[in-house]
Amino acid sequence: MQKAVCIMSGGMDSTLAAYIAKKRDNYEIVALHFNYGQRTQKREEKAFSDISELLKCVKSYSLDLDFFSQIGGSALTDESIKIPTNGLQSGIPITYVPFRNGIFLSIAAAIAEKEGASAIYIGVVEEDSSGYPDCREDFIKKLQDAIDSGTKPETKIEIKTPLVHLKKEQIVQESIELDVPLEYTWSCYKNSDIACGVCDSCRLRLKGFEYAGQKDKIPYQ
């Protein structure tokens, strides 16, 4: 069996991506999580830990990236910037963390090269999302080229983005089909106990459940 490094935030999208890697694409899973000083870091790490146990991952990396707080520049990593709760706006929101997925995927590539894994799964969603530039397919393709060029000649790593063109309701539907335990996932940007329901991430999640005609089992304010 081949190995895949799955970047797992503990949220809905990356959890489904990891289940697709395991159940549909038959990879052994090397689970990879990042603590980067985001507000709900501890809650997300718990979600990651629960899910990677359920997934019976062969190896699990939970890496501390404290330097994100030194960089700042985002409402997710800088407590002095407020999380927007007024609904999704056009343009790139203040929750964008500069080049976060570039950093995440580069670290994933290093781990994949070390572990001899042949794929990296990332749960990026392009259209039905917050509009982050580092979640777009064009970016992923270009970083793929960079990884091909910047690793050993014998290293072959393919970045897989099974959700990139899905709508949120399709993500909920596919999760139910694959028995993904969505009740263990966490999406809220603001709270760690009861989800706020009004940050962009909660709004996208709730819309997905509503349009899919399903009930979200996590608690909301």
Added chain:
Amino acid sequence: MQKAVCIMSGGMDSTLAAYIAKKRDNYEIVALHFNYGQRTQKREEKAFSDISELLKCVKSYSLDLDFFSQIGGSALTDESIKIPTNGLQSGIPITYVPFRNGIFLSIAAAIAEKEGASAIYIGVVEEDSSGYPDCREDFIKKLQDAIDSGTKPETKIEIKTPLVHLKKEQIVQESIELDVPLEYTWSCYKNSDIACGVCDSCRLRLKGFEYAGQKDKIPYQ
């Protein structure tokens, strides 16, 4: 004046790159250093700190990337793997740290976007080097494309590699022309007090001084 993020290891190449950014290309310097669990981490950080002070940088980031030790897979970050001292071999040496420059440049891109810097300087050398795949111009060009695609539309960051096609003796010569204080730099992979003179990095450095007809002022065993 425009700002440039200069990735500075404390070694000869990246120090010259930063001096070129400042003295030849007239940038204000945002200095960026990484502690990634390499054996000579403290010595390299001292060199970085000395040099960034001499360069009068407008801002200085020294980031701890402890997760490199969790990844391992290189003689630089794993104490159980011996540093080779038998001379440069063909192929990729065991001192290669998986996708290190991919990670370094991604973090530099995040800082450049946050700081509004328009350039990143990195002292990669392609031909006259240890043969790391992430030091080649082709890789840099591809990562440039990924950064262009994965950051905000208004973000314009150019990766500059002023040394990529230089030989080591040209690096020594250019350093002398630009008054780069090479005696403050540190290159040895193994030791932090007196350079070993026989690791790949010492060998490349010594060759550069020898071919340039110059004397290296740092102490050797």
